[in-house]
Amino acid sequence: MMRTRPLKVALLGCGVVGSEVARIMTTHADDLAARIGAPVELAGVAVRRPGKVREGIDPGLVTTDATALVKRGDIDVVVEVIGGIEPARTLITTAFEHGASVVSANKALLAQDGAALHAAAEQHGRDLYYEAAVAGAIPLIRPLRESLAGDKVNRVLGIVNGTTNFILDKMDTTGAGYQEALDEATALGYAEADPTADVEGFDAAAKAAILAGIGFHTRVRLDDVYREGMTEVTAADFRSAKEMGCTIKLLAICERSADGTSVTARVHPAMIPLTHPLASVRGAYNAVFVESDAAGQLMFYGPGAGGSPTASAVLGDLVAVCRNRLSGTTGPGESAYADLTVSPMGQVVTRYHISLDVADKPGVLAQVATVFAEHGVSIDTVRQQGKDGEASLVVVTHRASDASLSGTVEALRKLDTVRGVASIMRVEGE
Missing domain, CATH: 3.30.360.10 (Dihydrodipicolinate Reductase; domain 2)
Incomplete structure (x- = not known):
């Protein structure tokens, strides 16, 4: 049986993504209710410019006081699509404190303060979902943290x-x-x-x-x-x-x-x-x-961006969070048990493509090869083209650490016969 009291949703932001979220909530209201087990109601929309015409949204729902909206106490889910660090961070933590779960598309905030946000959600027994933060409509976050768990x-x-x-x-x-x-x-x-x-x-x-x-x-x-x-x-x-x-x-x-x-x-x-x-x-x-x-x-x-694809991911999270709300449970939180060391770039090992502008004269290739050897970087292939005293030398290496390659390039720049390092490109996917 479907619960008749609707789950109330507060929308923070009504730009390209937010307006599409509101549209889908309205046009697909019956389907969403059937999938969730209860109707969902847009209870408020926080914006910066209240005078702007927003098709399909009741002007009576629009407010510039986002803080008051998330503090109402009757909000079940807050959807945050304003982006940036502040006021998004404070609004999300305030929503948790006042009993709401949160669906966010805020990649910058999650990358910077994800651990603190997860801790706040856990402290208050609420959900934090963010499928839309990475790769738009592509289901990726949930497969990684659930299907591949x-x-x-x-x-x-x-x-x-x-x-x-x-x-x-x-x-x-x-x-x-x-x-x-x-x-x-x-x-x-x-x-x-x-x-x-x-x-x-x-x-x-x-x-x-x-x-x-x-x-x-x-x-x-x-x-x-x-x-x-x-x-x-x-x-x-x-x-x-x-x-x-x-x-x-x-x-x-x-x-x-x-x-x-x-x-x-x-x-x-x-x-x-x-x-x-x-x-x-x-x-x-x-x-x-x-x-x-x-x-x-x-x-x-x-599709990894755009109003409709991103809104699709937001609505998928909204359905999941609302289902959890009805059943009195929460979904997966942060999993950081492994606590592995995050290594610096210098320890990354890959192949490299280096393009050098060099003098077109005998012995240059030998000098360049010696520098690579001295830094422990093995050469796979070399291609050279020369004209009128100038030459282009392209070197493709075997796998080496980024630190070794950086040392090699620094030494190459000091050679009198190397006029410049035109390009350095890593080679991946082999």
């Missing part, structure tokens, strides 16, 4: 930012330069007026911290994630990648060490073979590749 996850490798994937895909398929591809992404609405969070990897780094924490049962904060943006990727890099049978993607990579005692989390551009499943992810789509002991290799793919 009995397995050992060793690696999470993914494209988790649609804007950067659109830009790099355009550079790859059309030969466009970075700025040209960015301009197109902006015109189409994929990139913000200020794209820094996307193109410099901040957005992906927050998502990497969340994925690593869940996958490895270890607290990983945003500050633990190595981050490198993609603004320096050039058309020449793509030409080199194609010669190697690769393409370039901005990847979030979370790995458990071979001995199982530590983890690393990083975001940076990388060359990946065209045979890898992530190489075929086009446009603004996201995809995440998960490797575990028992399940093997799993791929999660779909």
